[in-house]
Amino acid sequence: MCASCRPKHATGTTRCCDVWASERPLDPMVTPCRTVTDVLPAATPRLRFREMTEADLPDIATLEIGGSRGATGWIEWNLNNYADHEFGLWIIETHSGEFVGDCGLTMQEVEGQWLVEAGWHVRSSLRRQGYAAEAAAAVREAAGDAGIDHLIAIIRPDNVASQGVAAKIGLALEREIHKNGGPALVFGADLTTSVGH
Numbered sequence: 505m506c507a508s509c510r511p512k513h514a515t516g517t518t519r520c521c522d523v524w525a526s527e528r529p530l531d532p533m534v535t536p537c538r539t540v541t542d543v544l545p546a547a548t549p550r551l552r553f554r555e556m557t558e559a560d561l562p563d564i565a566t567l568e569i570g571g572s573r574g575a576t577g578w579i580e581w582n583l584n585n586y587a588d589h590e591f592g593l594w595i596i597e598t599h600s601g602e603f604v605g606d607c608g609l610t611m612q613e614v615e616g617q618w619l620v621e622a623g624w625h626v627r628s629s630l631r632r633q634g635y636a637a638e639a640a641a642a643v644r645e646a647a648g649d650a651g652i653d654h655l656i657a658i659i660r661p662d663n664v665a666s667q668g669v670a671a672k673i674g675l676a677l678e679r680e681i682h683k684n685g686g687p688a689l690v691f692g693a694d695l696t697t698s699v700g701h
Contacts, residue, residue, distance in 0.1 A: 543591045543650045545642035553594040556582045560595055563603040567625045585610055596639045604630055607639035619656050637672045644673045648695040656692040
């Protein structure tokens with residue numbers, strides 16, 4: 505990430521210079537710092553990542569995503585995330601093209617502060633096979649490579665499986681909060697100083 509974009513991205517208040525370029529005359533002195541594909545995680549031994557599209561609606565509808573957005577709203581939210589932040593939740597699928605779920609990065613408000621969150625959802629029939637941890641580890645690596653300093657995961661207290669995924673990718677419990685109508689645990693790690701990402 506370029507120096508001029510880092511403070512703006514950290515607060516989530518504005519978009520990166522490469523997105524601005526489409527909205528203002530191209531400045532030859534500004535080198536775009538990154539694009540959505542720059543942040544897209546590398547493939548893992550079993551999984552690959554790609555941008556979510558409207559064509560993914562039938563698959564997204566199979567996920568337990570919660571909230572009030574619904575599958576169509578979920579896709580729209582992620583398309584907006586790509587445009588606004590150069591990242592969002594990506595589709596995860598096997599190398600043969602089987603839909604597994606989604607995993608990626610989103611901006612989340614936590615007690616008045618905007619932070620980058622790693623999130624994941626795996627189809628219920630494919631859970632407990634290590635897909636979430638495998639995808640989340642790749643996302644954490646991509647976040648560090650993109651210059652994101654601190655990564656969190658917001659998890660409900662009863663979601664023990666996701667707490668395990670957070671621990672496997674090196675996120676530790678930082679605090680308990682109230683978010684979206686209920687208690688939540690915030691796991692996190694500094695990516696610039698933590699070992700083994």
